[in-house]
Amino acid sequence: MSYSSAIRAVFATGVAVLALAPDAGMAQQAVDDKAEAGGNEIIVTAQRRAELLERVPVAIVALTSNTLEKAGVQRMDDLGQVATGVQINRGGSFTQPAIRGISTLTLGYGFENNVAVYVDGFYQPDMVTINGDLANLASVQVLKGPQGTLYGRNATGGAIVMETMTPSKVFTANGQISYGRFDDRRAQAYVSGPLNDQISFGVGAYYRSSDGYIRDIGADPLSSADDTDAAPLKNVSIRAKVLWEATDDLKVTFGYNHGFVEDARGIVYRIDKFASPALPMPPARADRRDTASLSIPADSSAKADEVTGKIVLETGIGTLSSYTGFAKRHSKSVFDFDGSKPFISQSKSTNIRQRTFQQTLDYSINAIQGLDLILGAFYYNDKLNVNDARTYSGGVEESNRLRSQYDLLTSKSYAFYLDATYLIADKLFLTGGVRYSHEKRRIAYFELPGIVTAIVAPADKSATFSSATPRAVLRYELGARTNIYASFSTGFRSGVFNPTAVPSPALVIPIKPEKLKAYELGFKTASSIFRFDTAAYYYDFRNLQVGVSVPSPITPGSVVQLISNAKKAEVYGIEGQVAVTPLESLNMRAGASWTHARYKDFKNATGTGLNSATGLNATGQVQDWSGKQMARAPGFTANLGADYSIDFAGGRLSMAANGSYTSSFVVSNPSLYGPLAGSALANRQRYRQKAYALVNAQINWTDPSDHFTFGIYGENVTNTRYAMTLSGGVFGDYSQGNQPATYGARAGFKF
Template identity: 60%
Template structure:
């Protein structure tokens, strides 16, 4: 509360000027000093330690932006061994990127989503080339053709818009080049992991140029199916392949010096079944007892036995059917027009996504439960903003945003007890219409003081329709709800010295309300869930020089109606095997903490970087949570128990996390030898399910959280040699060198406690070229 009081006192001094924005936090690249737009001071010449960001819709040095940002350049991505989006947590303090089933769910400073299912969206927004990515499955991508990543921490309700209560992850891919450019990289590693990356760009005619970037990954995966006979290796086979393909094409027209038009087509495919390959490790259900024929849904020979479960090891499973794949086709158009008083920008995007969701929740070869769905999604978005720079000592952006999404799961079905007998079928449609107007501006007062204020008004209309069939029940639902919010922002920044700033900020964030989308025979479950809102206060310090960079920030967040959800048995299903996703609102939650990151050039060609965060994130008032408890008398789980999570740690919010890395280059054999390494540490945290053991587990365990991951460390390293002339590269790499194993999935239900682990130690060779 002391931090909040000081921040309120600082912000009360601010003379607010009205402005707002749909920020596209774009490339974190080194640029020419003339690109800087930081008035009133003339920008000094840039050096090798400069990082330029456009998080406030204008090119600024990172240390001049009053927002907590981890800016990751293409070089840092390569030097850190970062391959996938979920690896970002290894170099960004206070960030966790975990899985909920097949869904990738980022967390920033303890803010994350616990709602699962198609049609739901994260509360840490993801943007690629300025376009909002609504799907939790297709964002699970490798960073093959990426030029930079920025993690904006804290609510971006004014600057970034919808569903950004926790922050935003902004990805930029490679753009067309003015000269003929071609490059490629290939690697081969453990688990038959093959990766190819290529890029080509060239001018076609005066004012016209194109680029094509492609990436492919194909790996057998590290999980083995134990087959029908858990005691024999003869029928074992590799499952859960990792596959990722992306093609990004851009065609840029520059008909005049003031007009630029870029057309893009993006194709992406990803398959990653790990989040749905459940491995039951404890608290088996009663029908898993050998010889039990009374409670087994199938005749005894087909029923799962304890041997099926006990044969599971860290990287082995026994499953009936698993498939988590998605493909996306996206068409984009960007227009930038310099009007003389500012730049008018238009972003138009249409995307079509298709997914497959198939999993066997009981984690056995027996046909006890099966869920099948093929969701389809169509989205359209339009952003129009006007960045005005003709007003003396004022930077101003005004604009509008429109978003339309249609999500449909046309042929979903659930099977229980026998795969040939469908227990239920459903067709779900979820529609979203969202719009916003915004303005954001900064007033330059003298040479040292900067005041920023902005606001965004958002409104959304959600519609839920579904048809549900059950052996004896048919239900139809058609409901809609409207949600709206105003999210302001206010910042004061003072320049203590050149490239050294302090700031204090106040902001609000808004995550739209949703419906419980899991179709049920009981329409009472189809209720709208309140919007999630956050009020945030932050103070920060940033400084940079030619050889050193440091920034630190402290924050205090208050949540209202945090949206959370867990799986529970459908009460209308007599078998108790069908699961539905129940969503509710945590009345109140809170997060506060401190973080810092630094980069230092120790000697020429030796760079070190480090970061750390302390987070205290707790549910303050959440007495009606739905959790999975334990009955110690029967050694089985109790699903759907009402629990009090007040005072418990929020999911994906480790109290401590940190990272350290280095890169070093030295001349060798006429070329250049580059050595790089990165390490990260994470303290204990709740992976995805904050459930308690509950009163049926006994007083000693009752209030303890069940599904926690203990602390762990990860280390990556690589050595590359660049041939004379810089055109060819060969090297070796190692990921998770300490072979640390931690759970990417950890939860439980009627079939017991289940989990899935991260990839073990991997290593390989790579080679590349560029012209």
């Protein structure tokens, strides 16, 4: 029996066990999980209603702001250190999450992740601005597995749901400043309180600036006199909310969010292997870790402004919620792809504008005995303009401009969904749901000549995609806070166009949508001091969208993103996490995940091979990736954390540490060495990262008044180094490492 057949058999057995679970008597009403949480209880909104974590038949990592702080989680990049089976990676400028081996390898403006990110109920399509630091957060929920029914578009891998602080009816204020290695300066503050009996407000602000750890070696690589910071970091965010409690049944929240992110680490390319003979030899070219040699400064920055409105109305039979949001974003991308001082290949896109409108309506009905029902609708309209994307050869002066490209990418979609949980017998619940999604995508582009006068013909194409994504779940309540469940769920990611000019408009062909069927068996239990959950899963993936960077067929020396569909992929695994509070002052948590993720049928992949005869890369090579490990899908990951506090010097001393382990995995490019590399290497994947472990730690002391806190922290205290970017192209293999060990001090207050 094959692995997939065995897993399906296990799933079927689980369903049968649940269906035959002993009937304890008369059916009872579903427990109202909207009561205020207390003790060790955690309330989540994974099913678009407030429920106890252990009663939700979905694998979830639920993190409070307190847990995030004690685990040393500062950025979205850090979530993988505390969430089992989760990787937060980078593709160039773009943040790309992976859950259980499901991630996107399509990168560029106009693409979206297949792990959906929501902030305060609003979908975040931009992969650049979500890279900001985590500030002013109340909680983070990582929902594993396809969330196609309730969260819809682009949630084949799962969803990351973030909630920021809600305005308070009493005055509160807190803030913190810190200073760390690489001139890392951070400051944040939050103020909330009432304006009158009905209106309250909350305002949070965050600022961070750092020189970064990557050094441009300058014109003279043997001297540090003209060295500069190659990838400085800056992050600014402002979040404001006004809550109007018009009546006991009507609440209206207005929000404004501003964010700015500058982080070029992912596009500071360092050619360190198989370099093209067109490049200078080291030391004229940077080839050591944490160095760069750029002909133009790298710039990956984005700012976003978003206004939101949320209306919640209690109707007597349920809760009607409306989410209305509009956002505009402006991004820049400037990079030197050859990673050397000579002006060989540069790209500048400094005017990328995006406008997004979204509207969601949810009606959660709980007036029917034994039934929880959700009806919903979603509308989304996104327009992205790439104005004057330039490529250069021999310098960035206008006289060296090869050509300019102008793009328009639009996406209009709507969806309707229904999800119901019914108490079919004592302690036995059946959930069924379905979502219908319809999406229309359009691409239009034209080019203007520079040095190159032969430009491609303009194109204007559109395509429509639609899908129904059902789910079904059986859950049996073994005890008050102990449940077992078996689920079937589906996910859908819309088709997309390659946003790159091609020689003929006839070649502008949409990429097929990706679809996922998922089977899962799970167990959850919790008490006042203990929490444990585990899940086994099997995914059947069709038409996975995979993108790689290849030489441009139009502009020699530049690269483009080429996307194709992996016909079949398969993922299965098992995971578990546990949290224990043996003492009031001691919290411990641990988790582990084993994942087997493979492309099953991908014979026409485009990869970067190696020509062993010349010692150079063979780009654009047709390869067979069938049976190979999917990108960002390490076989084993684990995390371990603890925090402990004691009375000290009249105040309270708190100590916390968190460690994580990741086995070897493909970072972002699953390419093989290929047939030109010789039989011993031909079928091996090239761009693999070795296993590594990370440790964060901190010590804080709070004064007797409980108003002021002082502390020190260390991130990556073991100075573990791994490749944040690892791939290859026409100029050679390139990489850039993660941040080395950092440390600093902080001071904070709260009232």
